[in-house]
Amino acid sequence: MPLSSHDLISIADLSDGDISSLLESAATYADVSERVIKKVPALRGRTIINLFLEPSTRTRTSFEIAGKRLSADVINLSGAGSSFKKGESLKDTAKTIEAMQVDAVVVRHWAAGAAHKLAEYIEPPVINAGDGAHEHPTQALLDALTIQNRLKKKSGLMVAVVGDILPSGVARSLIMLLGRLGAEVTAVAPPMWSPKGLEALGCSISYSLDDVLDSVDVVYLLRIQRERLSDHMFSEREYARTYCLNRERLNRAKPGCLVMHPGPMNRGIEISADVADGENSLITEQVSNGVAVRMAVFYQILGDVVS
């Protein structure tokens, strides 16, 4: 079933039906990655551009692998390796890509709203792979799939999303999606990272991780985005003292509490190394599910078009 929207820029682009069919079909695509021959012909002859103007390991690679496992031709374009580096604008870059008759563009950009702008410039579908403080919808989908696979709970799921909520597109997409799926989400952050009106996304707010630890099923640590901070605003030591999920804190959490992180991790700041690598951690499952979710997104955006 195709998605109800042409582009995937925000969780708000997805209907409830889109969300359930994406999560269901991602579970099927996860099987493809378990096979010896990890390829199906679903998108043979289709061309996808991965336009990554900001560094990325997980998202860029998993979109590339997802496209290739569906037999699409995937071309990677980075900021440093393209004419973007010579000053070419996003619009001219977009028009240049479009002129080569591509079928979809995946974009990572540091600026909130860049994915939406790109979708205005070109006709092929645009998939947002993270646009700064705005959103990272496929990250939220893979996180929801990871939780669903582990916790069969249909109601009463409680999740704490902890860290730099204000500049985090990951947090915005995740809070919206988990709320749509019926979870009770608490955004946990120091006051400087709790934006006004955050509750409108469908969460409650706490300034204390210790206060919520014993009630949540999942603690989701955000990466502290040091590249978006000025040194005088932030003390790593102080943050870690109050918000780092370490073994001592995890011992006080609800039994079986799951630990998630979108990566890349700052070990020792938002999460201790032993917790990141411990038995409660779903971090590598999140990465695996990223491929399956992105296969589902590609197929539902491109798969039903007949030439």
Ligand code: CP
């Ligand atoms: N989670 C995530 O977006 O990681 P990358 O920056 O490595 O893609």
